[in-house]
Amino acid sequence: MEDEATERHDDATALEHLRTLLRIPTVSRLDESRIDWARFDEFIGALEELYPLVHRELVVDVVDGHALLMRWAGRRPEREAVLMAHYDVVAADDPAAWTHPPFDAVVTGAGADAIVWGRGTLDDKGAVAAILEAVEQLLRAGFVPEHDVYLSFGHNEETAGSGAASLVAELSSRGVSPRLVLDEGGAVIENVFPGVRRPSAVVGVSEKGMANISLTVEQSGGHASTPPRMTATTRLARALVRLNARRFPASFTAPNIEMIRTIGAHSTPLLRFVFTRVDTFRRPLLALFARLSDETNAMVRTTAAVTQLRASDSANALAERAVAVVNTRIAIDSTVDETLSHFRRAIHDPLVVVAASTPSEPSPVSPSSGEAWQLISESISAVYPRAIVSPYVMLGASDARHFTTISPFVYRFTPFEMSSDERATLHAIDERMHVATFLSGIRFYRTLIERL
Structure with missing residues (x-):
């Protein structure tokens, strides 16, 4: 007592x-x-x-x-x-x-x-x-x-x-x-995990890399009543749409595979058969993880999320400088340089300057x-x-x-x-x-x- x-x-x-x-x-x-x-x-x-x-x-x-x-x-x-x-x-x-x-x-x-x-x-x-x-x-x-x-x-x-x-x-x-x-x-x-009724204690053996990647467009400003066809903000918006349309490739890393096998072994019989044979069912499992939730999608690829936007300080003035900050979490089988290359290929516009700040490799x-x-x-x-x-x-x-x-x-x-x-x-x-x-x-x- x-x-x-x-x-x-x-x-x-x-x-x-x-x-x-x-x-x-x-x-x-x-x-x-x-x-x-x-x-x-x-x-x-x-x-x-x-x-x-x-x-x-x-x-x-x-x-x-x-x-x-x-x-x-x-x-x-x-x-x-x-x-x-x-x-x-x-x-x-x-x-x-x-x-x-x-x-x-x-x-x-x-x-x-x-x-x-x-x-x-x-x-x-x-x-x-x-x-x-x-x-x-x-x-x-x-x-x-x-x-x-x-x-x-x-x-x-x-x-x-x-x-x-x-x-x-x-x-x-x-x-x-x-x-x-x-x-x-x-x-x-x-x-x-589908079919798993027991709780999972997931222990991080690694962590994704990180970089705040800025997209910057600089061009002449002016009065908003006479805008050019392609303003700085329009060009920046187009870059973001292109980036969003071209997701980073999905892949399973060694820790992913071990996690799927370990937790999946406690799923229902059919799913257990699939989860414990990751190599055989790699392609459908990648598709499943990409769709199952935002969390599982982030497990299998580099992700990029626009978190900050800056442009003109005045409602009636064209932006001379438009900036987006994209918070990027880099898969452990990739690098900061590969991520920057993906950005530039996806955006495909030399007038959008791509640069990384506070980069950290996986x-x-x-x-x-x-x-x-x-x-x-x-x-x-x-x-x-x-x-x-x-x-x-x-x-x-x-x-x-x-x-x-x-x-x-x-x-x-x-x-x-x-x-x-x-x-x-x-x-x-x-x-x-x-x-x-x-x-x-x-x-x-x-x-x-x-x-x-």
């Missing part, structure tokens, strides 16, 4: 800690002059107050202004592991559209139906809090890890990612080559076997025994990509159950998660740390 009471107290405390952190709007922006850095300082101060044992027993360093690196000394210093998350969040610029205010951390429901609402629950303060709760609880129990464990918390993952790059540089200067790095990424999800593929994979897989199964553990390629970009320079064992998994509705709130209105899954995340990190 005492253990149950302690667990209930720990769970209630953990939830309140998460709510405290969610209420601090650590919003990162591309234009850093618009960032309220006092909020980031407030967050760092809150961590020290909420997790006193962590700050007493671990060596805490601040890197690149606001990124955090915490070293938990083990019995032996070699064979280190790094647990990662980031504490910056994207903006919630229309709070009136939310069911509950984005930075109020409202809890609704009770028991299994309890939900905590707020920007950062899933991306990624939930993981920050879960890691720190796990470490604090283990410290309270007198646990000492066998090997050094580093906690790495970036402060600008949503924008520049310089915090993670600086953290890697710091670890590299210390000669740290981790045997395991775990960042945000896949999750415990359902209804991704990440190397980490092994889906061996010690590091087993540590993660067994820890998932201990907390989510029904889940099918499978590798996959992360569709977004994360701080983990920087760590591939110091370790070949970099994985991307957020230990939370996420429904399709909840996944749709990432970077969107009404971000939220079930309280029970946050608590399961703490148990996952505890289990993993005890095995390291």
Whole structure:
């Protein structure tokens, strides 16, 4: 009974800690002059107050202004592991559209139906809090890890990612080559594969590359009452239509194939026969993935989405410069250069200048076997025994990509159950998660740390 009471107290405390952190709007922006850095300082101060044992027993360093690196000394210093998350969040610029205010951390429901609402629950303060709760609880129990464990918390993952790059540089200067790095990424999800009734725990063994590709048209302006046949904006619009009409080619990479075989083996008999014979049914399966959902389509090709448009500042003046920014996620069997070549071929207009900013090549593929994979897989199964553990390629970009320079064992998994509705709130209105899954995340990190 005492253990149950302690667990209930720990769970209630953990939830309140998460709510405290969610209420601090650590919003990162591309234009850093618009960032309220006092909020980031407030967050760092809150961590020290909420997790006193962590700050007493671990060596805490601040890197690149606001990124955090915490070293938990083990019995032996070699064979280190790094647990990662980031504490910056994207903006919630229309709070009136939310069911509950984005930075109020409202809890609704009770028991299994309890939900905590707020920007950062899933991306990624939930993981920050879960890691720190796990470490604090283990410290309270007198646990000492066998090997050094580093906690790495970036402060600008949503924008520049310089915090993670600086953290890697710091670890590299210390000669740290981790045997395991775990960042945000896949999750415990359902209804991704037809015929599969069990949840799937998808662990990112790589991530797609990324580039913000600008399309720029410059030409003479003038009064809007006497427009030429082809204005800058018309030429830009034509380029975007051409680009949209010429999708990137679809293909299955090695992690795709392993994921299909692994998860598909648990489908209905007919579908299981197809999914476990990917090579035989490659062409129809590619067509299926391209149509099944936006998510499965993104698994098999480079994607391009227009996210920003800029032209004239005046309603009655022709634009002298029209610009579109296309956020591009590059398949792991491609490159930034190949992506730029595809843009130019599709647009087929030398007056549309194509250029990439903040390019990042796809990440190397980490092994889906061996010690590091087993540590993660067994820890998932201990907390989510029904889940099918499978590798996959992360569709977004994360701080983990920087760590591939110091370790070949970099994985991307957020230990939370996420429904399709909840996944749709990432970077969107009404971000939220079930309280029970946050608590399961703490148990996952505890289990993993005890095995390291």
